[in-house]
Amino acid sequence: MKKLLFICSQNKLRSPTAEAVFSEYEGLETDSAGLDRHAKVPLSTEAIRWADMIFVMEKSHKSKLSKNFLPFLKDKKIICLDIP
Template sequence: MSYHVLFICTGNTCRSPMAAALMKHHYPEVEVASAGVMAAGGEPAAAEAIHAMDERQVEIDHESQPLTKELIDWADVIFAMTQGHKDIMQRMFPGAEQKTVLLKEYAGARGDRDIGDPIGGGSKVYQETAEEMEKALQAAWERYTKEKSPD
């Protein structure tokens, strides 16, 4: 079975492109996209995001795009970085909430379930954000595939 996974954040230059790159790296069989609820199109990933992925030997080839109905329809599951992103998306695209989850919450996180915005935080903050996302992503994907397994 082929899965289509969409990651969303604000501007689609930091968190969601890093999450998408990590997903492609760990699960190359999965089709992955990312978008932003307030994104302009055509922006590269933030330099610090690229550096954080380079440190992990993860390829990140990215151009920002706004969230669209076509992307939502394409996705089997949508991983939002924060509750705010999920709320905005659901106001923009009613009905999308059925396939949208918070990445950290779905991964089983207790307490703070948002992945904070690293923008302006420097290299160390991006590294910490990448680490947090990578752990959440692996746990969330394990859960998702187990729940969607045909047996």
């Protein structure tokens, strides 16, 4: 089973929506988190370790993810969806 992690800023709209949509597909396990400290579900190293693939909504999210979690991103595929 592929594990997909969706990340946005606050984990209020974009990443939870993507999580819900992709959770309907067989063979996928999904989760979501936010990069901001006050996000509904703040991103954790555990979530990163859990994920096979990480989807960010904006290029700035990818930069912030790399800046704050670089040691945990080895061998992780990170895809930017360009959803502002």
